[in-house]
Amino acid sequence: MISPRRNHKWDRFDVALLNAVQENNQFTAEQFAEKVGLSSSACQRRLKRLRAEGMITADVSLVSPRATGPRVTLIVLVSVEREQADLFDSFKKAMRNHPEVTQCYYVTGSADFILVVNVASMEEYGTFAERAFINDRNVRAFQSYACMQQVKFTTKTPIVWHEDDV
Template identity: 65%
Template sequence: MSLDGFDIALLNLVQENNLLTSEQLADRVGLSATSCQRRLKRLRANGSIEADVSIISGQLAGAHVTLIVLVTLEREQHDLLDAFKRKITKHPEVAQCYYVTGDADFILVVKAKSMEAYGYFTERAFFGDANVRGFTTYATMQVVKNSTKVHLPEPNR
């Protein structure tokens, strides 16, 4: 999928604020409002824009603790990996899940109301799973940066 400078400029803008009107986008990128609408429609259709969402504060839901969890499995057979992926993504506390290289097999970002609630989560998610060899938990003290923005090159125009 090929992106020109206008596409990149539009994508950078809507990553910061997807509530900008077509007229506001047009003013900032130098196209007509109709052209901006057409381009955004194409970018959504081709998967460049995966979703238009609002990011809600975790504090609102009572998720006061963010934990980074490294999970190591006993065996990495396809069926066991798939079973773990299916199981772990069903837990609402799991905000993000990555299958990774290195010492751990998965890295999870878990949001919980308290350390006690996290303890209950670990019992449900890990202790009953014979394929989980172990897990290491890192409790975050402060969010320094948390962004969903994808870095795109500056447009050449």
């Protein structure tokens, strides 16, 4: 969990707003005010400041998986051949440009990267894997894990306020 101690500009109202906006960024100013305990204009000013400071980086809508039809989610562990900055940067850039890759993490451990890949079918994944991994000379190995069931999914960053955080 993130603690406001890292950013002394936050107070309990900012924390409450950050949690509320993660719940639903389409709340009206009046709904934010009710949840937070401030006036609607104070909430609007604070949200504007939090966006300007980069504490809120995007306002998005999550599309229901039912809207897109059946999808296959895969977790992919990728190991690269040579650990050189330019090759890592090249791989990162390539992953940013693949729409199938919904998340990419540079990690410690036995793999160098962990990806979340979302495709319509295993056949589509095979085509993607060939393009993204097999044809990349710097990819030493990759392991794919097909997700059978989504147990938990959230985009929320948990933020808690402690009275001693002042």
